[in-house]
Amino acid sequence: MTPTTDTPPATQHVTLRCQWCETWNRVDAARFADRPTCGSCKKPMLLDRPIKLDDATFARTIADSEIPVVVDFYADWCGPCRAMAPAVDEVAHELSGRVLVAKVDTDRSPVTSQAFRVTSIPTSIRFRGGREVQRVAGAMPLAALRTFCTAP
Numbered sequence: 089m090t091p092t093t094d095t096p097p098a099t100q101h102v103t104l105r106c107q108w109c110e111t112w113n114r115v116d117a118a119r120f121a122d123r124p125t126c127g128s129c130k131k132p133m134l135l136d137r138p139i140k141l142d143d144a145t146f147a148r149t150i151a152d153s154e155i156p157v158v159v160d161f162y163a164d165w166c167g168p169c170r171a172m173a174p175a176v177d178e179v180a181h182e183l184s185g186r187v188l189v190a191k192v193d194t195d196r197s198p199v200t201s202q203a204f205r206v207t208s209i210p211t212s213i214r215f216r217g218g219r220e221v222q223r224v225a226g227a228m229p230l231a232a233l234r235t236f237c238t239a240p
C-alpha cells in the first residue's frame with residue numbers, strides 16, 4: 089500500500105534588507121499581512137508598500153524572492169513616473185504577499201539601471217525566479233499595471 093500524505097502548500101519566502109538597521113530578513117510571504125518586524129531591530133518591515141531597492145540590495149532581493157518581483161524604475165524628476173506612482177503604491181498594497189513590488193531610483197542606482205539596460209523611464213520589469221520575464225517601457229494606468237504584475 090502506498091502511504092498517502094497531504095502535501096502542504098510550499099511556503100514562499102522573500103529576503104529583504106531592513107530599511108532601518110540594514111539587517112537581511114527572510115520573511116514568509118504568507119505573513120506579510122501580519123505586519124512582520126525586523127528580527128534585529130524589531131521595527132516594522134512595511135511590506136504593504138513598494139520596497140525601495142538600490143545597487144546594494146537589488147541583486148540579492150531579486151535572486152532570493154520566491155514570489156514574483158515587479159520593479160518600477162523611475163526618477164524623481166520624471167513626470168510620467170510621478171503620475172504612475174499612486175498606481176505602483178496601490179498594486180503593492182493589493183498584491184502584498186503575492187507579488188513583491190519594488191522601486192529603483194535610476195539616478196541613485198546607476199549600476200542596476202545599466203545592467204538591465206533601462207534607457208527610458210518609467211520602465212517596469214517583472215522577475216520570476218531571479219530572471220526577467222517581461223518589461224514595459226512607459227507609464228501604465230492602474231488596470232494595466234495590475235495585469236502586468238499578475239501575469240505568469
Ligand SMILES: [Zn+2]
Pocket residue numbers: 106107108109110111126127128129130131
Ligand atoms: Zn531592522
